[in-house]
Structure formats: structure tokens, C-alpha cells
Amino acid sequence: MKKEKTVTEKTVKKKDGKGIAFYLKRDWQLYVLLLIPFLLVIIFKFLPLAGLSIAFLDYKPIKGFAGSEFIGLEVFEKVFKSRDFYIALKNTLLLNILDLLVGFPAPVILAILLNEIRCKWFKRTTQTILYLPHFLSWVIIAGLAYQLFAPLSGYVNVLITRMGGNTIPFLTEKYHWVVMYVLIGVWQGMGWGTIIYLAAITGIDAELYEAATVDGAGRWRKIWNITLPCLKSTIIVMLIMSLGRIMGSSLERPYTLSNPMVTQFSDVIATYVYRVGLQNSQYNVATAVGFFQSLVGVVLVLIADRVAKLMGEDGIV
Amino acid sequence: MASKKIRRSIGDNIADVLIYAFIALVAIVCIIPFIHVAAMSISGDADVYANNVFLIPKHLNLNAYRTVLGDPSMMHSLVFTVILTVVFTILGMMVTIFSAYALSRPKLKGRHVLSTIFLMTMYFSAGTIPDYMLMDTLNLLDTAAVLVLPLIFSAYNMIILRTFMQNSIPDSLIEAAELDGCDDFRILFQVVLPLSKSVLATLALFYAVGRWNSFTDALYFIQSDTLKPLQLKLYNLVNASGSTGALAQEAGGGQQQAAEVVKSATIMFATLPIVIIYPFVQKYFVTGVMIGAVKG
Missing domain, CATH: 1.10.3720.10 (MetI-like)
Structure with a gap:
């Protein structure tokens, strides 16, 4: 009986349009599962995009990003x-x-x-x-x-x-x-x-x-x-x-x-x-x-x- | 009716013969290079030198394999690559299973946005140099980790598994488990995964073969000889005595033919694991590719 009650409670709450905290609490396991794949994607697929800035710099490996001059196109x-x-x-x-x-x-x-x-x-x-x-x-x-x-x-x-x-x-x-x-x-x-x-x-x-x-x-x-x-x-x-x-x-x-x-x-x-x-x-x-x-x-x-x-x-x- | 059937089958028979012959021919073309190299790898040096070995080995011996197996750096590379492939496959399967399961659940808030973020990675890449700079910044250059971490998440494999989980595992089953009080971890491990064995086998094969075969990342990021996977070793060996060296040498009729046998043995050595495992998993991967093809 108790279980059924919580389930209906949840469906009602969902329709209310609860905040992120609610879903994080309810589905925390799913978010935990996503954590490592998500970090991998962010680090190894999205982070390198920042490196594209090299294309606009007078980049020399010794000088690094900070020491390189912006030279446009x-x-x-x-x-x-x-x-x-x-x-x-x-x-x-x-x-x-x-x-x-x-x-x-x-x-x-x-x-x-x-x-x-x-x-x-x-x-x-x-x-x-x-x-x-x-x-x-x-x-x-x-x-x-x-x-x-x-x-x-x-x-x-x-x-x-x-x-x-x-x-x-x-x-x-x-x-x-x-x-x-x-x-x-x-x-x-x-x-x-x-x-x-x-x-x-x-x-x-x-x-x-x-x-x-x-x-x-x-x-x-x-x-x-x-x-x-x-x-x-x-x-x-x-x-x-x-x-x-x-x-x-x-x-x-x-x-x-x-x-x-x-x-x-x-x-x-x-x-x-x-x-x-x-x-x-x-x-x-x-x-x-x-x-x-x-x-x-x-x-x-x-x-x-x-x-x-x-x-x-x-x-x- | 009977005569008509016979008449048609004559025309059909001719077409059949042509089709069978053509397919057989294509299959033979696919397999002949192996047989040739396999035959050379177990033949005598002199026979290979005289170009007397095509498909049937002559003066059968295993000396070349003894040379390859006796080369400590080759053996080291083999052991390293096997461990690397196993670790890569296990970690790759974990991130694929985790992400595919989470994204297959309709109740997941933000599912659409998250899916898009994951799938976007299939269509762009920052390029070789930004990748290299990142590995440099993360101090991953010339480590074994650089051969694992960047590639274990594959959006393509994730889609295959997610599509399978969405289409082939009945929602009612998961709902029933939920009503019974199963949390998501238990649903994943006790309901979903046992029902996904064939597609999991396919993906594991893709991961293992992918890691076993690729050498681009090692070429970019690895300097130490001890961290070079077998394929890079093989490339250096085949290329050093093969395309570049030998072609120039062949004009002058160099004496590097003795290496041919060892080269053949090395090629076989790097190929055999795949050729041996492959027929056993074949029936699985066809299913897997078809599932993947549904979404593309």
C-alpha cells in the first residue's frame, strides 16, 4: 500500500512541474550513471574546442597561450x-x-x-x-x-x-x-x-x-x-x-x-x-x-x- | 505447369551459376592475401626469396614465428596491447551501458538536452592539434591512459545500445520492476542487461577490435617504446623494411628478402587474434549493426 501511495504522489508531483532538485533526488541514480560519460565527453570532445584559438594566435609552443599574440585571420x-x-x-x-x-x-x-x-x-x-x-x-x-x-x-x-x-x-x-x-x-x-x-x-x-x-x-x-x-x-x-x-x-x-x-x-x-x-x-x-x-x-x-x-x-x- | 517450371529453372540455373561464381570469386579475392602471407610466414627463406611461395608453403618451418616470439620488445608489445584492449573494452562498455541506460529512460529530466550533447560529438572534432594540446595540458602525453580515456565513450555505440534498450525491452517489464521497488541500478543490472546480451557482445567486439587495430592516437601521443601498441610496432616494422625501404631497395635488388618471412609472420601474428575470435562473434554483430542502422 505504502509503495502505491508514493508512486501516485510522484506522478502528481511531476505534473506540478517540480524544480531540478526534485528530479535529482528522485532519479539521482540515473544522473550518477551519466556522470562519468558526461565528464569524458566534456573533457575530451568539448574542451579541445578551446584549443582552436591557436589558429588565431601567433602561437609558439615555448611562449604558451598567454605569451602569444592575437593575429586575427x-x-x-x-x-x-x-x-x-x-x-x-x-x-x-x-x-x-x-x-x-x-x-x-x-x-x-x-x-x-x-x-x-x-x-x-x-x-x-x-x-x-x-x-x-x-x-x-x-x-x-x-x-x-x-x-x-x-x-x-x-x-x-x-x-x-x-x-x-x-x-x-x-x-x-x-x-x-x-x-x-x-x-x-x-x-x-x-x-x-x-x-x-x-x-x-x-x-x-x-x-x-x-x-x-x-x-x-x-x-x-x-x-x-x-x-x-x-x-x-x-x-x-x-x-x-x-x-x-x-x-x-x-x-x-x-x-x-x-x-x-x-x-x-x-x-x-x-x-x-x-x-x-x-x-x-x-x-x-x-x-x-x-x-x-x-x-x-x-x-x-x-x-x-x-x-x-x-x-x-x-x-x- | 510442370514444364513451365522446368523451363524457368534452366534459365535460373545459368543465372545461379553466374551469381555463385561471382560471389565465390569475390570471397576468394578477400581471403587470398591472407593465405599468401600465411604461406610465406611458414616457408623457407630461400623459397620466399625466389618468389616460389604463393598459396602453398614450401619447406615448412616456424622459424619466423620463433624470431617474432623471441623478440622481447614484440612480446612486450603483445602483452601490453592485450591488457590495453581488455581494459579499454571493459571501461568502454561501462560508460556505454551507463549512458545508454540513463538516456533510454523517458522519466529522465533533461534527457533531450543531454542526448544532444552526447550525439553532437559524432559530427565535429576540434582536430589533431587541439587534442594534442589538451593531452599535454592534462599531462596525459606518453601515458597508457591517453590510449584509453579519450576514446572509451563512443556516441555511435551508445546510440546502438540506447536504441536497443528502447525498442527491444518492453516498458511494462521496467514498470513492473519499478512497482516492485527496484531502483534504477537494480533495473539496469537485473532486468535490462540480461536481456541485452547479444548487443552487448557486438559492442564489446567493436570496442576490442577498434582498440586492437588503431594506431593513430599512439602515433600522435606516445613516444616511449614500451607504450607502443602492437599495430604501431607493426607499422614501424613493415614500413621500415616495407614500403619505403624496400621499394627503394628493390630497384637495386637489395638483400632484405630474408626479412620478408619475418614480416609475414609479424603480420599474421597481429591478425590471428582477430581471425580466431571473429567467426564466433559474427552472428552477434550482424544484429548489432542492424540496430545501429535503424538510426544511422
Whole structure:
């Protein structure tokens, strides 16, 4: 009886619109649970934002924040005049766009084909193998790539030479390297990317296929007229999200796959920031570049979200 | 009817053969690099040097693994990385569970604002240098903590778990527990968590694999050799004798082929833990990714 009473009491109080103290007292356990995650987020995600001020200072590590002079947008001017920055920006966009063109359709096609497979063990085995590259580090992938495609000792070139061909500089000539960069990315992400489409395909009403079969539709017609239209919204959301990330750049893939002979294409914003900032200690320049990239990135994500919502999809933010 | 069925199945069979062949081909392409490196790692130096090893090892021996395992700094790195991964996974799961559960409760006042604060972190980052400056200020540079604390909270993992808790655990169950006088801690540990095992397994896998594989943070923040995770060690090793060194050397036909076998063994050494654990958890993570995909 006593318990019931307190429960009704609480609901009444809630409707009264009690102050924060009331909720803190009632749900203190939930707030305690949130405390550590909240502190982590504040310290490691929000606090670094203060460091962005370096981009506006004549910052020297020895002088520290206090001793550095405010110089407005001078650093940004310097960055936008730098040739290396444009190369890094161009490469970031180039590699991301190529990734999108080749890497985006691959999982869709693979998922549709996987869905056509009836043999259970075959499907399970191939899926296990196809997901595997996603779980490998870029260090390992780069190691595997160089073992296979190195100019002389790489096995692929060994085979080519034995068959009387000339070696192909897969990873040591810049245009070949770009192609390999994209293909290795497809290799790594294609299988994993199918999961979301396979999930969407599972959600398609089986009656649609039955009705189509009765109407005499063949396999390709069913793919074209049922599977693809049902995947449309998933594809659109994934595409928009990918477009929102077109300015993004992570260090590991270009850094591990790169070599001195291809830096003209492999130097992206992440590697540029690492080199200029942490290796050459030009903190303000690297911060300004990172700031610019984040800003454009956030704007692109917001635009992508808005577009998705305009098209009647769920959006991502 | 019967004849029609047969006729269709002939066309279907051809398509089937093509589809099976294509999928098999893609799967083979995915697995061949491993088999190649695995074969090299257990072959004789001379055979690898002469490029005679593709998928089948020759002059089977485990010398390269003995070299790798006999290298004290490699073993140290392995032990360090295993401990690091375990600690990282446990702490990561704790903050994910705590935040996801609290934010999954509709009664939580300020839930919307708090969720937004957590989720915002997915879409921006201050950048490498501000992160570096912060670690410097907090005296975390070149410590093991810098490889744990900044990354244990993942908004993406939190969403997966929160979505699961909201959608798959009936409200009535939690309400019943509340009426029985359970406080939130007990509801979490005795009602919610036992029902979330599969998604918890998925997230633990994501955390463990993520920590095991990444080396960017170590590259930025770690100087001491003793604190370098296996992947960074591997990168230095493969890169020193691999891409940069070897490519220049290969023009002159250098004699660094003997290292190939050891290199292969090192790559296998860093990959095996994942390859071994992976098939067992596979059935879980598909569910997990699908839950995550609902929200994106």
C-alpha cells in the first residue's frame, strides 16, 4: 500500500512541474550513471574546442597561450596561400569522390546478389569471409597489399613477369596508386557495407515477390522492380551520409598505404596536419587547417541532413 | 505447369551459376592475401626469396614465428596491447551501458538536452592539434591512459545500445520492476542487461577490435617504446623494411628478402587474434549493426 501511495504522489508531483532538485533526488541514480560519460565527453570532445584559438594566435609552443599574440585571420591567409594545403585538399576530395563512385555501389550490388543465394552454408561461409577485411587494421591491409603488389617481390608482379609481361608499378606510380587505393578500400569495406542493405532486403514483404512470380516476372525483373525500389530509401540515406563525409579524412588509410613515390596524391588533410603540426610544430597552421576541415564537414553534414529530410527520409542529426 | 517450371529453372540455373561464381570469386579475392602471407610466414627463406611461395608453403618451418616470439620488445608489445584492449573494452562498455541506460529512460529530466550533447560529438572534432594540446595540458602525453580515456565513450555505440534498450525491452517489464521497488541500478543490472546480451557482445567486439587495430592516437601521443601498441610496432616494422625501404631497395635488388618471412609472420601474428575470435562473434554483430542502422 505504502509503495502505491508514493508512486501516485510522484506522478502528481511531476505534473506540478517540480524544480531540478526534485528530479535529482528522485532519479539521482540515473544522473550518477551519466556522470562519468558526461565528464569524458566534456573533457575530451568539448574542451579541445578551446584549443582552436591557436589558429588565431601567433602561437609558439615555448611562449604558451598567454605569451602569444592575437593575429586575427593571418594564419588562415597563410594557409590559403599555401600550395601544399591545396594539394592536400584536392587529394582529400579526389580520393573521397573516387571512393564514393566506386565504393558506394559495390555493397548494393553485392547485397542483391548475396540475397539471390539459396544455399545456406555457401551464403554463411562467403559472408563470413566477406566481412573479415573490415576487421583488419590498415597497417595489416597495407602490409598485405605491399606483399602482393610490390614492384619486384610482390607476387602479382612475379606472376606477370613469369608470363612474359612487364612489371606494373601498382603502388609506386601515382596514378596506379590512386586506383589501388580505391580498390583496396572497396576490398575492405564492400562486404561489411552489405549488412545494412541485406537488413533492408529482409524487411521486404515476401508477398511482393510471390505476386511477381505469379505474374511471370523473372529474377532480374524482380530485382529491378521490387528489390531496388524497396532499397531506395536506404540507398538515399547512405548516399547522403557519404556525401556529408566527403571532406572527412582519416590518417590511417592514406598514411599506411602511402610511400615516398606517390605523395603527390597520397597527401591528404589528415597527413598534412600530422606533418605540419606534430612533426614540424607549426601548431597554428595545422589547427587552422583542421578547423577549416571540421567547419566544412559540419556544414556538409547539416546540408546532407536537410536534404534527406526534404526527401522525406529520416535524416541523421 | 510442370514444364513451365522446368523451363524457368534452366534459365535460373545459368543465372545461379553466374551469381555463385561471382560471389565465390569475390570471397576468394578477400581471403587470398591472407593465405599468401600465411604461406610465406611458414616457408623457407630461400623459397620466399625466389618468389616460389604463393598459396602453398614450401619447406615448412616456424622459424619466423620463433624470431617474432623471441623478440622481447614484440612480446612486450603483445602483452601490453592485450591488457590495453581488455581494459579499454571493459571501461568502454561501462560508460556505454551507463549512458545508454540513463538516456533510454523517458522519466529522465533533461534527457533531450543531454542526448544532444552526447550525439553532437559524432559530427565535429576540434582536430589533431587541439587534442594534442589538451593531452599535454592534462599531462596525459606518453601515458597508457591517453590510449584509453579519450576514446572509451563512443556516441555511435551508445546510440546502438540506447536504441536497443528502447525498442527491444518492453516498458511494462521496467514498470513492473519499478512497482516492485527496484531502483534504477537494480533495473539496469537485473532486468535490462540480461536481456541485452547479444548487443552487448557486438559492442564489446567493436570496442576490442577498434582498440586492437588503431594506431593513430599512439602515433600522435606516445613516444616511449614500451607504450607502443602492437599495430604501431607493426607499422614501424613493415614500413621500415616495407614500403619505403624496400621499394627503394628493390630497384637495386637489395638483400632484405630474408626479412620478408619475418614480416609475414609479424603480420599474421597481429591478425590471428582477430581471425580466431571473429567467426564466433559474427552472428552477434550482424544484429548489432542492424540496430545501429535503424538510426544511422
